[in-house]
Amino acid sequence: MSTSAVADDRIPVVRGLPVVGSVAALARDPAACFVRGYLEHGPVFRVRVLNQTLTVLAGPELARWMGSREGQACLRSREVWQGLVDEYGATRTLTGVDGPEHRRLREVMRRGYSRDALRGRLDDLVAITDDCLDRDWRPGAAVPVVTAIQYLVTSQLGTLLTGRAPLEYVTDIRTTILYILNALVTKQRPEFVLRHPRYRRAKARVQELGEQMIRDHRARPAASADRRTLVDDIMDARDRDPALVAENDLVLALTGPYVAGLDTVANTLASLVYAVLKHPEVLHRVRAEADALFARGPVTEESLADLPSITGAVLETMRLYPIAVAQPRVADRDFEYAGYRIREGEPVYCAITVPHFLPEFFPDPHVFDIDRYGPGRREHATPGAYAPFGKGPHTCLGKGIADVQMTLTAARLFHRLDLALDPPGYVLRRRAAPTPGPTDGFRVRVTGTRRPRP
Numbered sequence: 047m048s049t050s051a052v053a054d055d056r057i058p059v060v061r062g063l064p065v066v067g068s069v070a071a072l073a074r075d076p077a078a079c080f081v082r083g084y085l086e087h088g089p090v091f092r093v094r095v096l097n098q099t100l101t102v103l104a105g106p107e108l109a110r111w112m113g114s115r116e117g118q119a120c121l122r123s124r125e126v127w128q129g130l131v132d133e134y135g136a137t138r139t140l141t142g143v144d145g146p147e148h149r150r151l152r153e154v155m156r157r158g159y160s161r162d163a164l165r166g167r168l169d170d171l172v173a174i175t176d177d178c179l180d181r182d183w184r185p186g187a188a189v190p191v192v193t194a195i196q197y198l199v200t201s202q203l204g205t206l207l208t209g210r211a212p213l214e215y216v217t218d219i220r221t222t223i224l225y226i227l228n229a230l231v232t233k234q235r236p237e238f239v240l241r242h243p244r245y246r247r248a249k250a251r252v253q254e255l256g257e258q259m260i261r262d263h264r265a266r267p268a269a270s271a272d273r274r275t276l277v278d279d280i281m282d283a284r285d286r287d288p289a290l291v292a293e294n295d296l297v298l299a300l301t302g303p304y305v306a307g308l309d310t311v312a313n314t315l316a317s318l319v320y321a322v323l324k325h326p327e328v329l330h331r332v333r334a335e336a337d338a339l340f341a342r343g344p345v346t347e348e349s350l351a352d353l354p355s356i357t358g359a360v361l362e363t364m365r366l367y368p369i370a371v372a373q374p375r376v377a378d379r380d381f382e383y384a385g386y387r388i389r390e391g392e393p394v395y396c397a398i399t400v401p402h403f404l405p406e407f408f409p410d411p412h413v414f415d416i417d418r419y420g421p422g423r424r425e426h427a428t429p430g431a432y433a434p435f436g437k438g439p440h441t442c443l444g445k446g447i448a449d450v451q452m453t454l455t456a457a458r459l460f461h462r463l464d465l466a467l468d469p470p471g472y473v474l475r476r477r478a479a480p481t482p483g484p485t486d487g488f489r490v491r492v493t494g495t496r497r498p499r500p
């Protein structure tokens with residue numbers, strides 16, 4: 047899709063309110079907003095948001111194009127993340143580099159972020175989950191689901207990926223992500239919000255956490271090959287290749303798992319809890335499968351791979367409640383997409399999850415149906431249909447970890463506890479500021495303990 051003389055510059059604009067444009071629709075439900083744009087205008091359209099106009103690419107062809115040589119040459123990420131990099135006084139971050147530099151940096155982090163990083167540690171993951179359930183999900187309690195799962199996810203990621211569970215920093219990490227994404231990445235808020243003392247305090251605490259991780263690493267003897275974590279790999283790269291991982295990049299790189307994994311996994315799991323409790327027949331199947339899993343003894347990679355109902359619930363949650371609705375980029379050159387001309391320097395949103403809501407791929411797309419992914423249906427396998435982890439060279443590096451974390455946590459939660467929506471008829475309210483997910487008001491009641499901790 048390179049430039050041609052016939053390419054059209056008049057990209058259609060989604061109708062929105064005067065002045066504010068589509069800001070409210072985007073904040074409430076960005077996926078619905080992009081689906082509407084695609085259905086009304088096709089694979090290229092624009093959305094007005096306050097003083098910005100976003101060019102959106104969508105449709106089933108997008109996934110292939112983003113991974114193609116041409117797609118990679120047409121898009122860059124630098125400007126999207128430059129504000130974050132500057133805010134940390136860093137030189138670069140993985141999400142904000144492209145081409146050979148990105149490939150080299152991704153290689154440094156690949157092992158530490160991979161499913162392999164959890165090898166032999168699934169029992170630790172169960173134990174960490176039990177600790178959090180016993181602390182925050184007591185019988186009788188009305189649990190604020192998003193917050194409780196954030197603590198759980200931070201404990202898991204911290205212990206397994208970096209050797210440290212910084213629970214006292216959870217609020218600071220969240221506040222920092224929230225302000226930076228809103229003000230510097232999606233630009234939903236003006237930059238002056240970064241002067242707010244609440245943000246300045248939180249950001250200083252995240253900096254302190256990163257510096258402490260560096261000191262801890264330098265004070266420790268070298269880790270044995272089977273106990274190495276992402277931190278070891280990043281610190282070694284800093285010593286070996288400081289032109290790729292500079293000293294001033296360390297805090298951002300070391301606290302990266304929390305930034306990348308906290309809201310993403312927590313919001314998805316919170317949506318899963320809602321969807322499962324809303325569908326009693328699914329709850330019944332998830333419980334039966336979880337009970338059988340833990341009755342077999344210690345969890346293994348193989349036993350985790352054999353959970354069709356729980357896996358179906360995770361996949362279906364990521365389809366219906368995607369946390370990364372679009373991948374933000376900038377046009378790296380003038381190019382043509384589906385007959386329209388996009389100009390170098392234009393912000394471009396690759397709305398990769400739009401096909402999740404198209405009936406030609408997922409019949410009755412708004413129905414929560416965990417059997418879409420089994421043999422005979424495999425609705426997600428059509429190329430371009432399903433991309434909760436994004437597409438192209440920046441596809442989620444932690445997706446193997448995220449899969450294990452979500453599957454195991456969901457299994458343990460429904461195995462050990464009886465939960466009910468609170469109030470019983472609760473209908474999920476969602477927000478996207480900036481990561482889409484349930485609002486903080488979503489609660490469940492722990493109505494009983496099905497299995498005490500062994």
Ligand code: HEM
Binds near residue numbers: 310314434436440444
């Ligand atoms: C439900 C869970 C998750 C979802 C849906 C998700 C989704 C995504 C998406 C869509 C991207 C691409 C962003 C872009 O191209 O603009 C991404 C990138 C990334 N994710 Fe995830 N993510 C999840 C969990 C995690 C976890 C748990 C980790 C690590 C512990 C992680 C680490 C990363 C990293 C390091 C990148 C940057 C990759 C690069 O730029 O090369 N993610 N994720």
